[in-house]
Amino acid sequence: MEDGPEPGPGARVTQRGAQVLDGEPDPNGTLRDEVDDLVAAWRAQRPDLDVEPLQVLSRVSRLARHLDLARRASFANHGLETWEFDVLSALRRQGPPYQMTPGALIRATLVTSGTMTNRIDRLAEAGLVHRKPDPRDRRGVLVNLTGQGRVKVDDALADLLRRERQLLASLGPDEHRTLAALLRTLLAPFDALPPE
Numbered sequence: 001m002e003d004g005p006e007p008g009p010g011a012r013v014t015q016r017g018a019q020v021l022d023g024e025p026d027p028n029g030t031l032r033d034e035v036d037d038l039v040a041a042w043r044a045q046r047p048d049l050d051v052e053p054l055q056v057l058s059r060v061s062r063l064a065r066h067l068d069l070a071r072r073a074s075f076a077n078h079g080l081e082t083w084e085f086d087v088l089s090a091l092r093r094q095g096p097p098y099q100m101t102p103g104a105l106i107r108a109t110l111v112t113s114g115t116m117t118n119r120i121d122r123l124a125e126a127g128l129v130h131r132k133p134d135p136r137d138r139r140g141v142l143v144n145l146t147g148q149g150r151v152k153v154d155d156a157l158a159d160l161l162r163r164e165r166q167l168l169a170s171l172g173p174d175e176h177r178t179l180a181a182l183l184r185t186l187l188a189p190f191d192a193l194p195p196e
Contacts, residue, residue, distance in 0.1 A: 035059050063167070070163040078156040083109075086152035087119055088128060098145035101134065105143060128152060138165040 035058045042051045075085050090108040091098045100108070106116045120143055123129040128149035134140035145153070168176060 033059070035062065066167060067164070070167060071160060074160040074163050075156050077159055078152055080152065081157055083111075083119060084123060084128070085153065085156055087116075087123060088145060088149050089157065091143065092150060092153045092157075098150065099132075099142045101140060101142060111123065123149070 012159055035054065039051055040052050042049070042054065071082060071085075075082055080088070086109050087105060090105055091100055094100060102113070102116055102120060105120070106113060109116070111119070120129060121133070124131060127148055129143050130146055132139045134142045153178060171179065
């Protein structure tokens with residue numbers, strides 16, 4: 001077997017080179033995981049219910065847990081909390097001069113005004129952002145990413161992408177694109193809803 005990427009958390013590589021998360025191929029070589037066992041158990045116990053949604057959404061839920069662990073580990077390696085990365089990356093994605101109003105940051109990160117004020121204060125104390133007057137609004141301020149903040153968020157993003165590639169290592173390029181398209185179709189109606 002060729003050397004490939006290291007298996008992700010809780011994964012091992014089968015003889016055919018596929019990563020298996022918490023599962024094993026069944027006797028005829030079909031890949032199985034814990035969700036297969038969960039669905040089979042519910043079908044046996046509640047044959048009156050259609051448990052087919054579990055086939056997709058239980059896997060999405062389990063994958064989200066693996067992704068959350070990878071994100072936390074990646075950010076911790078760079079001295080960041082998840083919320084810090086969220087704010088810094090929102091600023092970084094703007095391009096030079098890497099600045100946004102607090103209101104725009106609230107919309108980008110989906111937190112309350114009080115929470116964002118606290119987050120900006122803490123990031124400013126750490127030297128990762130700074131405030132400056134908004135020339136278009138005498139009462140307003142702009143939040144700018146500092147050089148240190150940019151380096152930190154860039155390094156954390158590179159680490160995160162390496163870990164995410166490991167999570168997706170069992171998919172080929174066509175499967176990757178197909179899965180992305182299917183998830184987009186599933187998620188788009190939720191993204192179109194107004195924030196609560």
